Amino acid sequence: MRAFSCTCGQPLFFENLRCVDCGADIGMDADTLHLGPIDLDPGGEWTFRGAPVAGRFRPCEHRGEEVACNWMVPAYLPFTECLSCRTTRMIPNLSRPRNAARLRELEAAKRRVLFNVMVLNLPVVPREEDPERGVAFDFLETLEGEPAVMTGHASGLVTLNVAEADDDYRERNRDSLSEPYRTLVGHLRHELGHYYWDRLLRDGPWLRPFRGLFGDERADYGEALKRHYANGPPSDWRLRFISSYAASHPWEDWAETWAHYLHIRSTLETVASYKLDTNSVTLKITPFGREALHGSAPPEAGETFLAWINAWLVLTTVLNETARSMGQPDIYPFVLNAPAVTKLHFVHRVVTCDDVDAIEPPPETLQVPG
Numbered sequence: 001m002r003a004f005s006c007t008c009g010q011p012l013f014f015e016n017l018r019c020v021d022c023g024a025d026i027g028m029d030a031d032t033l034h035l036g037p038i039d040l041d042p043g044g045e046w047t048f049r050g051a052p053v054a055g056r057f058r059p060c061e062h063r064g065e066e067v068a069c070n071w072m073v074p075a076y077l078p079f080t081e082c083l084s085c086r087t088t089r090m091i092p093n094l095s096r097p098r099n100a101a102r103l104r105e106l107e108a109a110k111r112r113v114l115f116n117v118m119v120l121n122l123p124v125v126p127r128e129e130d131p132e133r134g135v136a137f138d139f140l141e142t143l144e145g146e147p148a149v150m151t152g153h154a155s156g157l158v159t160l161n162v163a164e165a166d167d168d169y170r171e172r173n174r175d176s177l178s179e180p181y182r183t184l185v186g187h188l189r190h191e192l193g194h195y196y197w198d199r200l201l202r203d204g205p206w207l208r209p210f211r212g213l214f215g216d217e218r219a220d221y222g223e224a225l226k227r228h229y230a231n232g233p234p235s236d237w238r239l240r241f242i243s244s245y246a247a248s249h250p251w252e253d254w255a256e257t258w259a260h261y262l263h264i265r266s267t268l269e270t271v272a273s274y275k276l277d278t279n280s281v282t283l284k285i286t287p288f289g290r291e292a293l294h295g296s297a298p299p300e301a302g303e304t305f306l307a308w309i310n311a312w313l314v315l316t317t318v319l320n321e322t323a324r325s326m327g328q329p330d331i332y333p334f335v336l337n338a339p340a341v342t343k344l345h346f347v348h349r350v351v352t353c354d355d356v357d358a359i360e361p362p363p364e365t366l367q368v369p370g
Contacts, residue, residue, distance in 0.1 A: 002269070002270070002273045006019040006037050007036070007037055007049055008022040012026060012035055012036070014035065014111075015108055019037060022037075024039075027048070027072040028070050028071045029057070029071075029072055030084070032053050033118060034048065034053050036053075037050075038057070046072065055075065055076070056074075056075040057072040057073060058075055059072060060072065060081055060084075060085055061081055062081065062085050066100055067103065067104055068104055068108070069082060069084065069085055071084055071085070083124065085107070086126040086128065087124070087126045087134075087136055088137050089137060090139065092139060092141040096141065098166065099141060101165070102139075102165035102166070103139060103165075105165040105184060109184035109188055110188055112185060113188040116262055116265075117262070119269070120351055127156055133199065135156050135158065136156060136157050136158070137160065138158070139160055139162050140159060140162060141161070142161060148161075149161040151191070152191065153191045153194035158191040160184075160187060160191070164187060165184060170182050181332075181333055186263070189262045190255045190259040192258075193255035193258030193259055197254055197255070201254075210346070213346055214250040214253045214257075214343065215250035215253070216250060217250040219249065224249040225248055228247070233247040238335065239337055240337065240339045241337075241340060242257055242260050242334065242336070242344075243256050253343070257344055257346075257347055258347055261348065261351075264308070264309070265308075267315070278311045278315050278318075281314050285313045285314060285317070288309055288310060288336075289306070292306070292338045294342050294343075294345040294346040305348050309336070319331040320333075
């Protein structure tokens with residue numbers, strides 16, 4: 001996330017509909033990823049104030065309290081919904097208890113995650129506009145007498161049980177499934193990992209190196225999950241995977257690694273945007289070196305990746321200690337191992353390279369804190 005501000009100087013945050021200082025209406029443009037004050041013109045359309053965002057806009061039809069979406073729709077488009085809201089295919093019955101609040105939480109988390117992938121220049125296309133390669137979200141409720149809604153992904157459709165927006169439901173499942181981390185943002189990043197595997201790897205040049213690193217995804221997926229839930233992960237999973245669930249199947253290893261890549265990159269970009277400096281922290285760590293990188297490369301390649309992975313080690317140590325000082329769970333309850341870092345670097349290469357044989361340039365959107 002980025003540090004946004006109003007033209008009056010007041011800090012703005014990603015979910016703001018209004019500036020708390022000057023009272024200006026706030027909008028977000030999905031094309032430029034700019035968040036700022038907007039002004040209504042005499043013709044009934046909106047423009048961004050004092051910002052390099054050209055054109056006129058309409059508010060998303062879900063700007064009201066029910067969803068509180070602050071994304072804008074370019075006036076030349078025929079849609080009444082913003083890009084994020086157009087990716088939502090189904091929602092629960094909002095007249096039922098808690099569902100309106102659940103939907104608001106789900107949509108806010110989705111906007112944050114979509115912003116995250118758009119910063120990386122990854123495609124976000126609603127499935128209704130591209131049935132073959134687009135993405136859609138079904139937010140569904142388990143009803144009495146009907147099969148339970150299972151969170152998952154299938155051919156571009158991400159399904160999420162709306163009960164995941166309830167703290168008590170997530171905590172019960174986190175505990176029963178022995179998960180150290182369970183959030184709406186985490187769910188959405190994980191399931192989008194499956195979607196982008198289809199978009200970026202399936203039948204492409206990255207598939208062969210993927211299999212060499214993660215394993216053969218053609219292994220029976222259903223049987224792999226049955227074994228995982230019946231027997232648990234292998235005893236040495238902490239030495240080879242980023243999470244216990246990642247050990248269940250190569251697809252899940254990719255999705256978990258993808259989600260952590262987005263966790264790490266988004267958080268470090270936020271820290272850099274607010275100009276916090278991890279280099280000033282007096283903390284001795286054992287840094288990851290070039291041996292943790294994926295593939296062969298010239299000496300200078302991968303240095304940016306290693307710099308922010310090692311900055312992540314410092315940052316999460318401080319954040320975890322801060323959380324413990326407040327009596328809260330660790331912010332990042334995971335320990336990175338060398339194979340997991342290699343897989344993270346593979347994801348980084350897929351995201352930043354067009355050619356499987358190319359070595360990625362330093363990502364322009366990321367500045368390592370300090």
